[in-house]
Amino acid sequence: MRTSPFWSLIFWAGLWELAGRMGWIDLIPPLSATWIAILELFERQTFWDALELTARTFLIGLGLAIAVGIPIGILMGLSRRADKLLSVWVNLFLSAPLTAVVPALMPLLGIGEATVIATVFLFSVWVVIIDSQAGVAHVSTSLVEMGRVFGCTRRRIVFEIVVPAALPEIITGIRLAVIRAVKGVIVGQIIIALIGFGGLFDTFLSMFLMERFWALIIILFAMSFTLIGLIELIERRIAFYAGTR
Amino acid sequence: MSDPTSAMTSSGGAVVTGEAEVSSSSRSTFLWRLASFALAFGLWELVGRIEISLAFPPASAVMRAFFEMTASGEFFASYADSLPPLLVGLFITIVGGVSIGVAVGLARTAEWFFVPVLVIFQTAPVSAIIPLLTYVYGIDDRSKIVAIVILGLPLVALNSYKGIQATSPSLLAMARSFMTSRLDTIRLVILPSASEMIFAGLRLGVSGAFIGIVLAELLITPTGIGDLITYNRSIARYDKMFAAIVSILALAAVTLGLMQSLETRLFRTEKRT
Amino acid sequence: MSVATANPTAAAGAGEAAEPILRVRDVGVVYSGSTVALDGADLDVPEGQLTALLGPSGCGKTTLLKIIAGLLEPSSGSVTVRGREIEGPGPDRALVFQDFALLPWATVLDNVAFGLRARGVARKEREETAQHYINEVGLGGFEARYPHELSGGMRQRAGLARALAVNADVLLMDEPFSAVDEQMRRKLQEDLLDLLKIENKTVVFVTHSIEEAVYLADQVAILSRRPGRVAKIIRPDLDRSGDVDAIRRLPSYVELVDEIWASLKHYVE
Incomplete structure (x- = not known):
């Protein structure tokens, strides 16, 4: 029996609706009521303001992470010494509970967008570094030798052979960074609990507006899936790279 | 390629810069x-x-605060609040995650049932749900445990599932050709071949569990190490706040480091030098 | 630019070694202090001929080739081309790689033109040259394709065209046909011989196949393991004047393969 995972989700949705209607758990309204709440949310300016803030902080934080992470990763891939010096920290922060750092950002950067941007950056930069490093360090030896045999300068080997050859890994790093950045932008906002979706979540919970709370959750999940799906599409388009190495 | 050339030229990341071979003693x-x-x-x-900024004390001040807090028992009191739910949560995450992952990897029905939900929990920002837990469990340890499980278990389960899916088809064909029973195939072929990935998943799960406990203590239950961070911030003792943050980051790093070296011991004999 | 000298087939047919263009003298390689890969390797490579480096795995034949290419520095000894000691890679030598080493993101045309581009040749000129060699190796019509769209045999043709395009006197080939299947390998070997009748090149060809070495080479250098050095030079001296296909049927071909196998056998545990 091989049915699409889509039907599995429909099944879970049905279960959710049933749980809501039977009132098994107070906090779970029927899915249908949540759908109506989604439409209501779309009509409210606060939602669009929060979305705009989220999109802005997400893009700035992620952009910074990519702009900083790729050069550092490439440097670590090229130079053994840079790698030995930095890899301890990169690996530590890659799997560290960085949520603990967010409270420290608030007195530094204020209770606002800057803290959210820094959270997004901190969540996503490490994986970009690691994957860029791995991509560069694992470029096939014979490609580099080929460049040397045909008389390329070191600069040319780095920029025209090594970096393009590392591109699939770099893109993978960016995809993983997007997933982490989505988590970062939400964690940042709910810890601050005053701005953006964090503020909305706080309001809905304190006023016990469960339909709206779940509606927002569904919207967020849907948006992150769309975003990650898009990145995966781009990644697949250059997958042939890896196959011919 | 059997000539030793490849071993010599591809041994590290410095192929291009031509840096002198750094001894790996x-x-x-x-x-x-x-x-x-x-x-x-x-x-x-x-x-x-x-x-x-006053909110960014130098490393030496944080170090001093760290020793001060160790001596005064502040750390001891906080971790006495944080560690029990962390351990219970980790236990559920590991046992539950591996069981679900293995079940999902072996049985089509379980796969259909659980995998889409696990993928959602792994990819989506599930931390958004955590503030809700207060309403279910109040501020006792159960909300911490649930937060840990929500953030850790899907990672463990999905990795175990992928490990089982990745069993080499030729090994499975081999087992079938020797008429191995289903149970023996699982016991002798599938689980050993998946064990490395299952273990890697445990590390992801532990990392998620640490995120979960910190988030729970910051958002819903003002106790333990999360409270130590927020309290010291509220009274502007930033040196103590950073010391508390460093302590939880270090605890996570040491735990994951120990798991990594255990993993190297267990599986990658060739990496042992 | 190589001057048209003696026809390689004529030189081989005469059974005489032409003037060596490349000399390897007493080359030794020591890895990380203890493992000895090469120890006093000597070799003369006659101009316009194909020299095969043949030996068991781990005898250091690829190491020797990479030293000649200038990619590795020997611990001792020297390599000279036309009397000048080499210092790293140079325009007088071009390498064909075992794994093709094609840029996956570049078309066949751009890959073949790569060496010229590195030398600063203008686009129009390098593309004309590349096109010429693409046609010569039998890849005409595939210049706009990407490596992942080609079979292994075609990829190596592109690798060969790239090495030919820079017009180096010495062509170094590192087990170039070992990554393709047997039928394709035979075809590539025959095409290589045909090509060398047109292009006057000196070739150093690393292989672990006795048949391939005897079939292609004017001179077979057999490398031994521990110590890694040139143990024996054999000049197959086959009649290559006719159809490339006919060589494999020559009695002397079969005998020589047998003879080399007899002398290599004791290196194989």
Whole structure:
């Protein structure tokens, strides 16, 4: 029996609706009521303001992470010494509970967008570094030798052979960074609990507006899936790279 | 390629720069690690001394606060609140995650049922649900445990599932050709071949569990190490706040480091030097 | 630019070694202090001929080739081309790689033109040259394709065209046909011989196949393991004047393969 995972989700949705209607758990309204709440949310300016803030902080934080992470990763891939010096920290922060750092950002950067941007950056930069490093360090030896045999300068080997050859890994790093950045932008906002979706979540919970709370959750999940799906599409388009190495 | 050339030229990341081969003896590894720590703490100290903000104390001040808090028992009291739910949560995450992952990997029905939900929990920002837990469990340890399980278990389960899916088809064909029973195939072929990935998943799960406990203690239950962070911030003892943050980051790093070395011991004999 | 000298087939047919263009003298390689890969390797490579480096795995034949290419520095000894000691890679030598080493993101045309581009040749000129060699190796019509769209045999043709395009006197080939299947390998070997009748090149060809070495080479250098050095030079001296296909049927071909196998046998545990 091989049915699409889509039907599995429909099944879970049905279960959710049933749980809501039977009132098994107070906090779970029927899915249908949540759908109506989604439409209501779309009509409210606060939602669009929060979305705009989220999109802005997400893009700035992620952009910074990519702009900083790729050069550092490439440097670590090229130079053994840079790698030995930095890899301890990169690996530590890659799997560290960085949520603990967010409270420290608030007195530094204020209770606002800057803290959210820094959270997004901190969540996503490490994986970009690691994957860029791995991509560069694992470029096939014979490609580099080929460049040397045909008389390329070191600069040319780095920029025209090594970096393009590392591109699939770099893109993978960016995809993983997007997933982490989505988590970062939400964690940042709910810890601050005053701005953006964090503020909305706080309001809905304190006023016990469960339909709206779940509606927002569904919207967020849907948006992150769309975003990650898009990145995966781009990644697949250059997958042939890896196959011919 | 059997000539030793490949071993010599592809042994490291420095193929292009042509840096001298850095000896990988344990002593030089130790020196590099030392340099790496010196660099990080030196930078921290420097930036802290410039006093860009009172909220960013230099590394030395944080160190002092760290020892002070260890001596005064503040750490002990906080971790006495944090560690029990963390351990219970980890236990559920590991046992539950591996069981679900293995079941999902072996049975089509379980796969259909659970995988889409697990993927959603792994990819989506599930931390958004955590504030809701207060309404279910109040502020007792159960909400911490649930937060840990929500953030850790899907990672463990999905990795176990992928490990089982990745069993080499030719090994499975081999088992079938020797008429191995289903149970023996699972016991002798599938689980050993998946064990490395299952273990890697445990590390992801532990990392998720740490995120879960910190988030729970910051958002819903003002106790334990999360409270130590927020309380010291509220009274502007930033040195103590950073010391608390460093302590939880260090605890996570040490735990994951131990797991990594255990993993190397168990599986990658060739990496042991 | 190589001057048209003696026809290689004529030189081989005469059974005489032409003037060596490349000399390897007493080359030794020591890895990380203890493992000895090469120890006093000597070799003369006659101009316009194909020299095969043949030996068991781990005898250091690829190491020797990479030293000649200038990619590795020997611990001792020297390599000279036309009397000048080499210092790293140079325009007088071009390498064909075992794994093709094609840029996956570049078309066949751009890959073949790569060496010229590195030398600063203008686009129009390098593309004309590349096109010429693409046609010569039998890849005409595939210049706009990407490596992942080609079979292994075609990829190596592109690798060969790239090495030919820079017009180096010495062509170094590192087990170039070992990554393709047997039928394709035979075809590539025959095409290589045909090509060398047109292009006057000196070739150093690393292989672990006795048949391939005897079939292609004017001179077979057999490398031994521990110590890694040139143990024996054999000049197959086959009649290559006719159809490339006919060589494999020559009695002397079969005998020589047998003879080399007899002398290599004791290196194989």
